[in-house]
Amino acid sequence: MRTACFVDGYNLFYGLLANSPYKWLNLPSLLAHILHVEDPANTLHGISFFTSGVKPALATRGIASQHAQDTYIRALKAKGVEVLMGLHQIESGKAPRFIDKKTPPSRAEQVEIWKLEEKQTDVHIAISMYRLAVRQMTLPEEKRIQQIVLVSADTDMTPALRALRDDFPELRLGVILPHREGVKRTVPGSLKQHAHWMRHVITNDELANHQFPERVPTLKKPAYKPDYW
Incomplete structure (x- = not known):
C-alpha cells in the first residue's frame, strides 16, 4: 500500500524526542x-516534515539549538524528506499567575508574559494532505497514494482527517502518535475516531x-550529529 507521511515536527520533538538521547532520529x-x-504490504512513498525555525533568544542552548535544528534538517533532506518551514511568532500578553497545582487559575491573578506561538504549521499540514488526496484522482490507479499517515497528537488536525475520510472513502488513514514509551500521555480520541488505525507508542x-550515523552525507558539507545530542 503506497503511503505518504505528514509529520508535525514540533509535535514530534516535544512529544517523542525532547529530554531523550534519540534526537538524531x-x-x-x-x-x-x-x-x-x-x-x-505498506510501502513508504514520501515524507513531508513541517516545522518552524528555533528562536535562539528563547532556546535552552541559544544559537547552538538553532545550529542543531539546521543540521538535522539538512540530514532529513539528504534522505529525501520534504521539509516545509513555518514560523514562530512572539507577542506580549497576559496569563493567570501560577501559584501551585492545588490553586486553580484566576483572572484576578494575571501577569504579563511573552507568548511564543508556532504559525502556519497546522493549516499547512491539513491543506497539504487534502491537496495530495485531490491530486491522486488525476493519476492512474497503479500510481496513486493509497494511504496517508499523520504523525501528530494534535487534535487541531481532526477536521482535516474528518474531511479526508468523508471525501475520499477509498483512501486509508493512519495516525502515529509521537509518544515515547514510559511517558504517560492522553490518547487524542478525536484523531482515533477518523483514522483506520493508530499507533499509540514508539518504544x-x-x-x-533508527538513528542516523554520526555523519550523514549531503550534496554540500556532511551533516554531523550535534555534540550535545
Whole structure:
C-alpha cells in the first residue's frame, strides 16, 4: 500500500524526542519500520516534515539549538524528506499567575508574559494532505497514494482527517502518535475516531535502532550529529 507521511515536527520533538538521547532520529527508517509492522504490504512513498525555525533568544542552548535544528534538517533532506518551514511568532500578553497545582487559575491573578506561538504549521499540514488526496484522482490507479499517515497528537488536525475520510472513502488513514514509551500521555480520541488505525507508542528500542550515523552525507558539507545530542 503506497503511503505518504505528514509529520508535525514540533509535535514530534516535544512529544517523542525532547529530554531523550534519540534526537538524531532517522525518520524515514523509523516510519518505514512502523508502517511495515502495521501491515507488511505498506510501502513508504514520501515524507513531508513541517516545522518552524528555533528562536535562539528563547532556546535552552541559544544559537547552538538553532545550529542543531539546521543540521538535522539538512540530514532529513539528504534522505529525501520534504521539509516545509513555518514560523514562530512572539507577542506580549497576559496569563493567570501560577501559584501551585492545588490553586486553580484566576483572572484576578494575571501577569504579563511573552507568548511564543508556532504559525502556519497546522493549516499547512491539513491543506497539504487534502491537496495530495485531490491530486491522486488525476493519476492512474497503479500510481496513486493509497494511504496517508499523520504523525501528530494534535487534535487541531481532526477536521482535516474528518474531511479526508468523508471525501475520499477509498483512501486509508493512519495516525502515529509521537509518544515515547514510559511517558504517560492522553490518547487524542478525536484523531482515533477518523483514522483506520493508530499507533499509540514508539518504544525506546525502536528509537535506538533508527538513528542516523554520526555523519550523514549531503550534496554540500556532511551533516554531523550535534555534540550535545
